[in-house]
Amino acid sequence: MKRTFMKGCEAIAEAAVRSGCRFFAGYPITPQNEIPEYFARRLPEVGGQFVQGESEVASISMVYGAAQTGTRAMTSSSSCGISLKSEGISYCASAHVPIVYANISRGGPGVGTIQPAQQDYFQATKASGNGGFRMMVFAPSTVQEAADMTYAAFDYAQRDRNPVLILADGVLGAIIEPVVLPPMRPDEEVSAMKKAQRSWALVGHDPAKEPRSFIEPGHWSIQEQEQSCKDNAALYDSWEKDAQEESLMIDDAEIVIAAYGISGRIARSAVSLLRKDGVKVGMIRPKTVSPFPEKAFDKLNYKRVKAILDVEMSIPAQMVYDVRLAVKDRCPIETCLRSGGEVIRREEIIASVRALSKA
Amino acid sequence: MEKVYGRTAAIQKDMVSSLCPGCMHSTMFKLIGEVLEKLDILSRTASVFGIGCCGLGMQYITYDNVTAPHGRACAVATGVKRSTPETIVYTYQGDGDLASIGLGETISAANRGENITVIFVNNGIYGMTGGQMAPTTLVGMKASTAPGGRNPKEHGYPLHMCEILNQLTAPVYLERCTCNTPANVIKTRKAIEKAFQNQIQGAGFSMVEVVTSCPTNWGLDPIESLKFLEEKMLTEFPLGVYRDRQEA
Numbered sequence: 001m002k003r004t005f006m007k008g009c010e011a012i013a014e015a016a017v018r019s020g021c022r023f024f025a026g027y028p029i030t031p032q033n034e035i036p037e038y039f040a041r042r043l044p045e046v047g048g049q050f051v052q053g054e055s056e057v058a059s060i061s062m063v064y065g066a067a068q069t070g071t072r073a074m075t076s077s078s079s080c081g082i083s084l085k086s087e088g089i090s091y092c093a094s095a096h097v098p099i100v101y102a103n104i105s106r107g108g109p110g111v112g113t114i115q116p117a118q119q120d121y122f123q124a125t126k127a128s129g130n131g132g133f134r135m136m137v138f139a140p141s142t143v144q145e146a147a148d149m150t151y152a153a154f155d156y157a158q159r160d161r162n163p164v165l166i167l168a169d170g171v172l173g174a175i176i177e178p179v180v181l182p183p184m185r186p187d188e189e190v191s192a193m194k195k196a197q198r199s200w201a202l203v204g205h206d207p208a209k210e211p212r213s214f215i216e217p218g219h220w221s222i223q224e225q226e227q228s229c230k231d232n233a234a235l236y237d238s239w240e241k242d243a244q245e246e247s248l249m250i251d252d253a254e255i256v257i258a259a260y261g262i263s264g265r266i267a268r269s270a271v272s273l274l275r276k277d278g279v280k281v282g283m284i285r286p287k288t289v290s291p292f293p294e295k296a297f298d299k300l301n302y303k304r305v306k307a308i309l310d311v312e313m314s315i316p317a318q319m320v321y322d323v324r325l326a327v328k329d330r331c332p333i334e335t336c337l338r339s340g341g342e343v344i345r346r347e348e349i350i351a352s353v354r355a356l357s358k359a
Numbered sequence: 360m361e362k363v364y365g366r367t368a369a370i371q372k373d374m375v376s377s378l379c380p381g382c383m384h385s386t387m388f389k390l391i392g393e394v395l396e397k398l399d400i401l402s403r404t405a406s407v408f409g410i411g412c413c414g415l416g417m418q419y420i421t422y423d424n425v426t427a428p429h430g431r432a433c434a435v436a437t438g439v440k441r442s443t444p445e446t447i448v449y450t451y452q453g454d455g456d457l458a459s460i461g462l463g464e465t466i467s468a469a470n471r472g473e474n475i476t477v478i479f480v481n482n483g484i485y486g487m488t489g490g491q492m493a494p495t496t497l498v499g500m501k502a503s504t505a506p507g508g509r510n511p512k513e514h515g516y517p518l519h520m521c522e523i524l525n526q527l528t529a530p531v532y533l534e535r536c537t538c539n540t541p542a543n544v545i546k547t548r549k550a551i552e553k554a555f556q557n558q559i560q561g562a563g564f565s566m567v568e569v570v571t572s573c574p575t576n577w578g579l580d581p582i583e584s585l586k587f588l589e590e591k592m593l594t595e596f597p598l599g600v601y602r603d604r605q606e607a
């Protein structure tokens with residue numbers, strides 16, 4: 001296994017190419033510029049296409065178009081740019097067009113700050129566009145996870161004919177770490193994957209011989225629209241099995257941290273320091289924030305657990321609502337929050353845990 | 360007896376049109392279908408329709424189709440064409456779609472010289488949503504959102520897409536046609552054919568603008584609409600070839 005040093009953004013782009021991604025369109029925005037820049041260099045080497053779109057709105061529409069041909073296609077942006085993509089993402093979800101996109105998120109609503117934050121949780125998991133659709137959302141906490149999750153995201157997107165989101169942040173996008181890259185899919189496999197989509201793909205069909213490709217982001221008939229909503233709901237329900245999380249030292253834990261992505265990474269190091277001091281602390285780190293790994297919270301021993309500490313780089317807290325649903329009032333839930341581009345400090349988490357464990 | 364004219368295989372046989380009497384969208388769907396058949400590209404064509412009455416054709420045609428988000432057809436077509444160059448890709452868009460909400464996507468695709476065919480149906484009004492002012496609405500022409508008529512002081516002037524795109528270097532073919540007489544219908548078909556031929560040859564961006572009527576939202580009957588089109592619309596939007604790089 002060859003290990004290489006790579007920036008988070010670049011590992012995401014390379015993993016996408018290795019998974020068979022042959023089309024990327026995007027618009028510049030910090031802190032994710034290294035993703036389009038990497039694709040601009042890399043895609044021509046593998047016979048793919050890179051387009052710098054005139055806007056995020058146009059870029060996601062280009063990806064909607066490319067993915068309709070059965071080509072694995074991706075876009076990326078950050079926070080306010082992701083808002084602009086919501087139109088096209090909703091179209092992809094409605095028309096069953098499989099795409100992958102990454103949000104290397106930044107601080108606050110509006111243009112916010114360019115520094116890292118986790119302020120887009122609701123947007124990512126609850127309403128990434130109009131119409132009540134849902135997506136699988138992966139939340140990496142290391143460059144390795146970012147690469148592995150991006151690689152797998154294309155397969156999930158294809159399996160479900162639905163968009164998949166990689167929800168990362170400015171730290172993960174910029175950090176350089178050793179990574180073992182997933183294997184490069186050979187060209188023959190990539191073109192076979194594309195050909196396998198031909199029956200529904202927008203590549204041209206002979207009307208005299210076969211059904212046409214008819215990609216519908218909406219329906220004229222209300223019965224068909226309702227049926228489509230029902231089919232989507234069944235798909236979303238089927239994801240319970242796909243929920244992923246890391247449960248760390250929860251067996252004897254009295255305080256359990258709930259944290260994802262970059263917060264989860266910092267919290268992990270807080271857990272190991274606290275354990276050295278004999279503090280019984282553990283962590284549940286959702287790796288998929290949609291579907292949310294609710295079942296992991298059922299495995300806690302609530303006779304022992306004094307409190308859950310929800311740690312997020314978001315003010316107000318957002319994931320805490322999913323944590324509440326999962327905990328079902330079985331113990332109190334407290335929060336430890338930073339935002340605006342302030343990266344949460346390990347010491348802040350340690351202090352919060354100590355305060356709870358003494359209480 | 361020799362059959363000299365038949366229904367195009369690009370239009371479904373069993374559909375009842377929901378377009379209004381006198382609407383030229385139906386003529387356009389037929390002309391495009393005839394061209395696709397003539398060039399023998401029906402089986403490898405992907406149509407990208409805008410949102411509006413222009414999009415109603417999705418139900419009538421027999422070949423591949425997708426609806427783009429309102430205004431984004433040129434961006435969607437860019438993605439389809441770049442990822443699958445052997446597929447023939449065209450957009451079909453109204454004036455609200457192409458020249459208002461999608462103005463950025465249209466100009467940018469033209470400026471990149473995307474190898475696609477754009478069919479732009481300019482009826483001077485928002486059809487589907489019920490007669491609101493379009494970027495191509497004539498000065499003085501009444502619209503539901505400009506009840507006193509388009510007033511340049513408040514609304515500016517009609518947008519001329521062929522002329523605007525003619526400022527760019529990349530497009531290869533820009534022509535404005537109409538469908539008010541049999542002769543003009545034949546001219547429009549020729550223009551459409553050329554726009555597709557350009558794409559087959561890999562020449563680049565072609566747009567055919569077709570000035571049409573919307574009797575329903577103009578508040579005129581089909582015959583009066585033709586008169587309005589000839590006297591008013593064609594004065595504001597002169598017919599002709601604005602750019603033909605292939606010819607040059």
Ligand SMILES: Cc1ncc(C[n+]2csc(CCOP(=O)(O)OP(=O)(O)O)c2C)c(N)n1
Binds near residue numbers: 410482485
């Ligand atoms: C984002 C968005 N905004 C608005 C609409 C509503 N809408 C539907 S069709 C249309 C305009 C249609 O006018 P035009 O493009 O001129 O086409 P026509 O109906 O005249 O063929 C609008 C604004 C929409 N579907 N999506």
Ligand code: SF4
Binds near residue numbers: 384576
């Ligand atoms: S409203 Fe206008 S554009 Fe729409 S179908 Fe009727 S005549 Fe045609």
